[in-house]
Amino acid sequence: MNNKEALIPKLGIITDIRDETPDVKTFSVTALNGGVVFPHMPGQCAMLSIPGVGEAMFSICSSPTNKEFMEYSIKKAGVLTDWLHLAEIGQQITVRGPYGNAFPVEDDLKGKDILFIAGGIGLAPLRSVINYVRDHRENYGEVDIVYGARSADDLVFRKEIENEWDSKNGVKVHLTIDREQEGWDGNVGFVPGFVKSLKFTPDRTTLVCGPPIMIKFVLKTLEEMGFDSTKIYTTMELRMKCGIGKCGRCNIGSKYVCKDGPVFRCDDLAKLPDEY
Amino acid sequence: MLKLPVSKMDELFSLINSERTLYMPLEKNSEICFDKWSSDASIRLDKLNTVKSPKDFFFPASENIAAFKTKGKEIIMDDIRSEIEPFALFGVRACDAESFNLLDLIFLNDKDFVDTFYESRRQNGIIITTACNEPEETCFCNVFNIDAANPGGDISTWIIDDTLYWNSLTKKGSGLTEKIKKMFEQADESEIADHQAKISGVINKLPFKDLSLDGFTGEALIEKFSSNQWEEICHTCLSCGTCTFICPTCHCYDIQDFDTGKEIHRIKCWDSCMYYDFTLMAHGNPRTSLLERFRQRYMHKLVYFPENNDGAYACVGCGRCVQKCPISMNIVKVAKALKYEGMK
Ligand SMILES: Cc1cc2nc3c(=O)[nH]c(=O)nc-3n(C[C@H](O)[C@H](O)[C@H](O)COP(=O)(O)OP(=O)(O)OC[C@H]3O[C@@H](n4cnc5c(N)ncnc54)[C@H](O)[C@@H]3O)c2cc1C
Ligand code: SF4
Ligand code: SF4
Ligand code: FES
Numbered sequence: 245m246n247n248k249e250a251l252i253p254k255l256g257i258i259t260d261i262r263d264e265t266p267d268v269k270t271f272s273v274t275a276l277n278g279g280v281v282f283p284h285m286p287g288q289c290a291m292l293s294i295p296g297v298g299e300a301m302f303s304i305c306s307s308p309t310n311k312e313f314m315e316y317s318i319k320k321a322g323v324l325t326d327w328l329h330l331a332e333i334g335q336q337i338t339v340r341g342p343y344g345n346a347f348p349v350e351d352d353l354k355g356k357d358i359l360f361i362a363g364g365i366g367l368a369p370l371r372s373v374i375n376y377v378r379d380h381r382e383n384y385g386e387v388d389i390v391y392g393a394r395s396a397d398d399l400v401f402r403k404e405i406e407n408e409w410d411s412k413n414g415v416k417v418h419l420t421i422d423r424e425q426e427g428w429d430g431n432v433g434f435v436p437g438f439v440k441s442l443k444f445t446p447d448r449t450t451l452v453c454g455p456p457i458m459i460k461f462v463l464k465t466l467e468e469m470g471f472d473s474t475k476i477y478t479t480m481e482l483r484m485k486c487g488i489g490k491c492g493r494c495n496i497g498s499k500y501v502c503k504d505g506p507v508f509r510c511d512d513l514a515k516l517p518d519e520y
Numbered sequence: 521m522l523k524l525p526v527s528k529m530d531e532l533f534s535l536i537n538s539e540r541t542l543y544m545p546l547e548k549n550s551e552i553c554f555d556k557w558s559s560d561a562s563i564r565l566d567k568l569n570t571v572k573s574p575k576d577f578f579f580p581a582s583e584n585i586a587a588f589k590t591k592g593k594e595i596i597m598d599d600i601r602s603e604i605e606p607f608a609l610f611g612v613r614a615c616d617a618e619s620f621n622l623l624d625l626i627f628l629n630d631k632d633f634v635d636t637f638y639e640s641r642r643q644n645g646i647i648i649t650t651a652c653n654e655p656e657e658t659c660f661c662n663v664f665n666i667d668a669a670n671p672g673g674d675i676s677t678w679i680i681d682d683t684l685y686w687n688s689l690t691k692k693g694s695g696l697t698e699k700i701k702k703m704f705e706q707a708d709e710s711e712i713a714d715h716q717a718k719i720s721g722v723i724n725k726l727p728f729k730d731l732s733l734d735g736f737t738g739e740a741l742i743e744k745f746s747s748n749q750w751e752e753i754c755h756t757c758l759s760c761g762t763c764t765f766i767c768p769t770c771h772c773y774d775i776q777d778f779d780t781g782k783e784i785h786r787i788k789c790w791d792s793c794m795y796y797d798f799t800l801m802a803h804g805n806p807r808t809s810l811l812e813r814f815r816q817r818y819m820h821k822l823v824y825f826p827e828n829n830d831g832a833y834a835c836v837g838c839g840r841c842v843q844k845c846p847i848s849m850n851i852v853k854v855a856k857a858l859k860y861e862g863m864k
Contacts (some may be wrong), residue, residue: 249636251585251775251788255595295588295595296777296784321802336595338588455803482806483799485775485791488633490626492772492793495816496806497741498824503630517745520806 250488253293253338256281259313261333264400265393267320268365269329270305272313273339280314281339286349286372287479287507290341291487292316294331298324301484301502304342305368307375314339317368317400343487344506347373347451347477356449357385361462363392363435363454367400369479369506370453374409381413390442392420392435396428418442434458436465446470452478456520463510473510480505480513480520496520522686522697522704523711529684533557533610535700540606540646543577545570554609565611565679568652568659569840573616573768574609578641579623581765582789585637585775589783598783601637608646608696614671615661615836617649619768621672622836625829626771637788646692647673651719653680658839660728660852666836669719680715728837728852732859738827740861745819747861753854754814756847761792763841763850764817769834772798793817818854 260272273292275281284290284304293299306315320329328337347353358377362370370389377384389409393399399419410417420431420438431438435458446469452462459478466476482494482501489503497516499505524532536542542557545564552564554574587598624642627635649671652659661668670676674693678685685707688694723729736744764770774791777784791798793816799807807813825834841850 248634249585250633251635253586253597255597293777295590295786296779298777299775299786325802332593335593338595338597481801481803483801485773489630490633490635490771491774491791492820493791493799495820495824497745497819498738498827515742517742519745519812 250340251486253291253340254281256292256314256337256339258331258333258335258337261331264317264402265398267329268317268398268400270315270317270401271328271331272306272315273337274313276336278312280311282342284308284314284342285346286376287346287369288342288344289369289487289502289506290314290316290339290343291484292324292328293338294324294327294335295338297327298322299338299485300324301343301487303369303372303479303506305371307372307379309376309379317365317371319365341487343502345504347507349373349376352475353377353449354383355385357447358387359444359448359450360387360389360391361435361439361450361452361454362390363458363462364394364398365400366454366458366479367391368453370451371401371404373451374415378409378413378415387415388418388442388444388448389415390418390420390435390439392422392438394422396421396425434461436461440465440469444469446472448475450476452476456481473514476510477507478510478513479507482520521707521709521712522701523707524684524686524704526679526682526684528703530559532684532700532703534559535703536608536610536696539696539699540608542608542610543574544610557610565650568613568654568656569838569843572766573619573838573840574612575616575619575623575768577607577609577645578620578638579627579771579773579790582787583637584785585788586786587783588786600785604640604644606644606646608648610648610677611650612647612671612673613652613838614649614666614668615659615664615838616768617647617671617673618661618664618666618836619838620647622769622829622832622834623771625832646675646696648675648677648693649673651676651678651716653715653719655719655722655726656839657727658842659723659726660731660837660839662723662726662729663731663733663837664833664835667720668723669716678712678715680712685712728839728842731852731855733822733833733855735859735861736822736826736833736855737831738823741819741823741827743861744823744858745815747858749857749861750811750815753849753857754811757794757810757814757849758846759794759796759810759813760846761794762844762846764792764794765790766840766844768836768838768840769821770817793820818851818858821851822855822858 485491489500494501546555547562589596627638652668674690821834
């Protein structure tokens, strides 16, 4: 019997759980005998499940350069994610993937000045790219990260951002939150306006991730600033079941987000019907 | 080509059934469906379309794909896959036979992600088609270059008066024929030519035979998608999903876990893009309106599928949706309503 069936998962084990925000936790996952469950490229996703509870798609937010474990940052949103938030270290889960395309870290992004723009948990898929770029720093030009959330408490990976990313290796991080908050001396305001005020030159290759509404406004702002849509990438999120372009669920026009995405170049996205 | 008197068909079926389980259209509880043949079954080869297409022999309405037990934090995964027993379908119509080639494009063509459940059923199933003596007014297979007088599959058959004609088309078909050859006499293709011409004559009089799908291409995607016709044609749709379940080419599925009390079964089961919760997510739903869901089904069949599959439409003209939709909406009406959209 052919056991290469894509729908049949592998087993993994949760080896670490970190609180990021009140409703986001980052889970480290390894294969039962250690190491990553499978290799991946930045931007790809995996289906995680607890049998009997549910199965759902998550971005692999660790970099492929991390060969010891995979990471997933998961927001509480329903049955499975609520369950995972109550799970403890040592909990086994099922994992299948990797699914989808990836950010073009080895071609279009190479040698370029890169601008990352993220909102909320949208930093999760970009974290994989950011750490990949940091681990191969010599292959890329200037790197800026603009990241915003509702409040300071909703910023994910905050320790890593402050201790690892910012100002090291010529990576600059620009944080913003929606409303004034005690103890916050950084920028206050929405991401699109903040991007505009930072006056990036439009020759940057840009990666945008976040809630659909934020993506729409950021893209509009970038267009106004003269950015070229062939150099802007974003990721899409639609309901998924199979992850392999067969269950018919995640299409935008004739593209399946699970297979042809989740990463789309914005000029390609613009050719698709506005149904996402 | 081979032939056999119709009076010997029972004997033939019994012989095939001793080789592999045989299914064909049978009448049960006043419904005609593909079911297991037995010598006392009520065979209905006169009826063209079974209620559901025989797609569930390859893509079952519900299929167990994995089983799990949980013990504390531990998960134990059981391999529950069983070998598929060899089987044969007799009396498959040309349209339904072609639908399997379309499903192959989905489930088999992407070498990285072959659906191995479907694959093993395809490998173990032999499709014996039967030409349609009297295509009905809801049939429009000819629109998709399917010839009801010359059906595909592994073996094609013609029932002409009191003779059954038999022609193997594939290696699998010849393999079966080899084992049962002793029952047949040689025949010549010219013997069925008149009959085939008669069928073509019937097809030429069918009301939808001239349905044109010119202009339903990827290039016209945005125009067809944005057509103002959708509002008009969708508004009485009940979102009942009948059209998707009876359609031989619809392939959407869901994956759900079911706790049997003893273990957890992961089940792959048919689903319908006509349902509201099909695309529902924690942060919203890209297809909240009836229009969007209705449009999805027809855009998929007439524009998205051909764009991804070298122009092949995801319809074989079986006419089931024409017969069964409670509000009499169907792909023919949709294609006609959208015809001029995107045509330059
Ligand atoms: C490509 C991709 C990448 C993703 N990456 C991440 C990531 O990195 N991190 C992350 O946190 N999330 C990510 N997500 C989102 C994640 O998949 C969802 O949050 C997850 O599916 C929620 O699962 P759940 O079982 O917890 O919720 P569910 O219980 O499935 O519920 C989700 C919502 O839908 C509703 N719902 C679901 N089914 C039904 C139904 N049958 N009837 C009525 N209502 C229903 C629920 O009420 C709820 O509001 C990603 C999604 C995709 C597609
Ligand atoms: S088109 Fe007809 S069969 Fe299909 S969902 Fe609507 S009412 Fe039901
Ligand atoms: S869309 Fe209608 S006519 Fe076409 S294959 Fe499906 S059920 Fe048959
Ligand atoms: S998740 Fe099934 S087609 Fe994309």
